[in-house]
Amino acid sequence: MMNYPLTLAQILEHAHRIHGDKQVTTLLPDGTFHRYNYTALYERVQRLANAITQLGIHCGDRVATYASNTYQHLELYYAIPCIGAVLHPLNVRLSPVQLAQIIREAEDKLIFVDNAFAEQFKTFESKVECDQVINFDPMFADTRTLYEQLIAEATPEYAWDIRDENWAMGLCYTSGTQGEPRGVLYTHRSMFLHTLAANQTDVFGVTEADVVLPIVPMFHAMAWGLPYASMFAGADIVLPGIKPPCIAKLIAETGVTVAAGVPTIWAEAYPELRKRRTDIRRLRRLIVGGEAMPLSLIEAYEKELGVEICHAWGMTEMSPTGTFSKLRGVHRSLSDAEKWKIKAKQGRPIPGVELRLAAETSNGFTELPWDGETIGELQVRSPWTANSYYKAEPSAEHFTTDKWLRTGDMATIDADGYMQIVDRAKALIRSGGESISSVALETALLKHPDVREAVVVGIPDEKWGERPLAVVVLTPIGAVSNRTDADIADILKQQLTSEFPKFWIPDKFVFVDEIPKTSVGKSDKRAILQMFAPTVRR
Numbered sequence: 001m002m003n004y005p006l007t008l009a010q011i012l013e014h015a016h017r018i019h020g021d022k023q024v025t026t027l028l029p030d031g032t033f034h035r036y037n038y039t040a041l042y043e044r045v046q047r048l049a050n051a052i053t054q055l056g057i058h059c060g061d062r063v064a065t066y067a068s069n070t071y072q073h074l075e076l077y078y079a080i081p082c083i084g085a086v087l088h089p090l091n092v093r094l095s096p097v098q099l100a101q102i103i104r105e106a107e108d109k110l111i112f113v114d115n116a117f118a119e120q121f122k123t124f125e126s127k128v129e130c131d132q133v134i135n136f137d138p139m140f141a142d143t144r145t146l147y148e149q150l151i152a153e154a155t156p157e158y159a160w161d162i163r164d165e166n167w168a169m170g171l172c173y174t175s176g177t178q179g180e181p182r183g184v185l186y187t188h189r190s191m192f193l194h195t196l197a198a199n200q201t202d203v204f205g206v207t208e209a210d211v212v213l214p215i216v217p218m219f220h221a222m223a224w225g226l227p228y229a230s231m232f233a234g235a236d237i238v239l240p241g242i243k244p245p246c247i248a249k250l251i252a253e254t255g256v257t258v259a260a261g262v263p264t265i266w267a268e269a270y271p272e273l274r275k276r277r278t279d280i281r282r283l284r285r286l287i288v289g290g291e292a293m294p295l296s297l298i299e300a301y302e303k304e305l306g307v308e309i310c311h312a313w314g315m316t317e318m319s320p321t322g323t324f325s326k327l328r329g330v331h332r333s334l335s336d337a338e339k340w341k342i343k344a345k346q347g348r349p350i351p352g353v354e355l356r357l358a359a360e361t362s363n364g365f366t367e368l369p370w371d372g373e374t375i376g377e378l379q380v381r382s383p384w385t386a387n388s389y390y391k392a393e394p395s396a397e398h399f400t401t402d403k404w405l406r407t408g409d410m411a412t413i414d415a416d417g418y419m420q421i422v423d424r425a426k427a428l429i430r431s432g433g434e435s436i437s438s439v440a441l442e443t444a445l446l447k448h449p450d451v452r453e454a455v456v457v458g459i460p461d462e463k464w465g466e467r468p469l470a471v472v473v474l475t476p477i478g479a480v481s482n483r484t485d486a487d488i489a490d491i492l493k494q495q496l497t498s499e500f501p502k503f504w505i506p507d508k509f510v511f512v513d514e515i516p517k518t519s520v521g522k523s524d525k526r527a528i529l530q531m532f533a534p535t536v537r538r
């Protein structure tokens with residue numbers, strides 16, 4: 001058989017040659033649309049590839065993007081990896097301290113900054129040593145920005161030459177449990193294979209006739225691979241910019257058929273989508289992941305709007321797709337309620353992904369049965385799963401000796417292979433589909449001289465999935481002891497603000513005399529949750 005490297009250049013070439021007339025539509029900040037087709041995108045990607053090379057970027061160099069979902073970001077998604085450099089999308093929601101740390105570790109040589117984030121970028125620009133910064137503005141596809149000037153002045157053709165499919169193509173950071181960022185380096189091979197697997201009919205199932213809207217940001221786990229899967233399939237793409245003011249309007253105006261985002265987005269968009277039910281008739285499927293999709297929301301979309309909900313589970317470490325919840329043929333005869341119950345599970349492994357449930361023993365792990373009841377640590381492996389973190393040796397905390405990834409999720413798997421997450425062993429809170437490290441917040445709170453103990457737990461929240469709650473024991477004679485609880489909470493929030501993003505800051509602080517402990521003297525987070533979860537209101 002022919003044996004040549006599997007690379008993203010093949011996806012780009014296929015999209016251009018076979019689907020050149022397909023559209024990429026970007027919602028601009030002024031509410032109008034920028035539209036062009038794959039051929040126009042292809043020509044710009046070639047020029048961009050030459051321009052980036054001219055700037056001195058070599059094979060293996062990291063090039064960051066600090067941008068929302070726009071056509072320029074899509075161009076960078078191809079141009080950077082296709083010259084052999086490494087695309088590093090930065091999460092715009094992280095704090096300046098976290099971003100500076102990530103950029104330093106990644107040693108990014110060049111950063112492309114969306115003008116919408118130019119001010120935000122200035123807050124950490126001086127803290128990073130990056131050779132060059134290039135601004136672009138989604139509003140202008142003429143030569144009014146340096147980005148456009150570069151494209152205009154660059155040579156038009158580029159001969160892709162990725163010689164080894166194991167060359168790195170992308171770098172995404174995920175939040176470590178201690179709050180430290182962890183890089184995951186994807187290769188051309190892993191992303192190519194992920195693209196093929198993730199777009200099977202029983203997985204994303206995107207076809208040439210689809211119009212795909214990735215609401216999931218392009219800085220979050222490679223937008224779940226949709227920029228590659230959609231273009232390989234030849235679908236039209238709609239890019240929503242930062243956050244569309246009205247998702248329902250965007251879907252109606254652009255005829256979106258498949259959209260992807262976290263449950264919080266779909267909970268928020270539901271009332272408006274319901275109002276415009278007739279205008280969004282073409283919408284056939286939502287791909288939902290990042291956190292659990294509540295059963296009530298699945299029911300609302302499927303029953304009231306006739307939109308199929310596909311609940312997915314994955315991790316940045318897995319490129320990111322791991323499981324996908326679709327019904328089997330034998331489920332056809334079930335009642336709707338029974339079907340929704342199955343769909344609320346995180347789903348079955350996509351082809352190429354292996355799952356196992358494990359329990360830790362004194363000499364390693366034993367495998368647990370797939371009976372839908374036994375809870376175990378979820379472990380995975382696949383050709384698109386990381387075998388170590390960037391610049392780190394694989395540690396026993398994350399990887400087993402037989403080279404499976406320990407996900408930190410606790411789950412059951414039933415006899416049909418449907419996996420359901422029941423708990424999280426890792427100290428991460430999931431809010432709006434993003435991770436918040438409880439350990440990092442606790443450590444930061446303890447820096448205040450009047451805080452004796454601090455525990456942060458994730459309280460169930462209707463809108464965000466979970467929100468952090470801080471439970472604090474103050475020293476009895478501290479400087480703040482004569483203040484009201486509200487004042488002390490404000491002081492502590494202030495302290496956290498300099499270090500962490502806004503969405504990490506606990507909405508609520510509770511001051512107690514004592515924190516419940518487990519038999520081994522650790523903070524008993526389960527007991528704390530039981531004490532506060534039902535009563536706490538924001």
Ligand code: ADP
Nearest residue numbers: 174221289290291292312313314315316320421
């Ligand atoms: P992503 O948000 O793209 O899935 P992250 O790396 O940010 O990737 O987070 C991965 C973690 O998110 C998982 O280990 C799991 O705890 C949680 N998660 C992802 N999808 C789901 C889901 N469908 N249901 C419950 N938790 C999920």
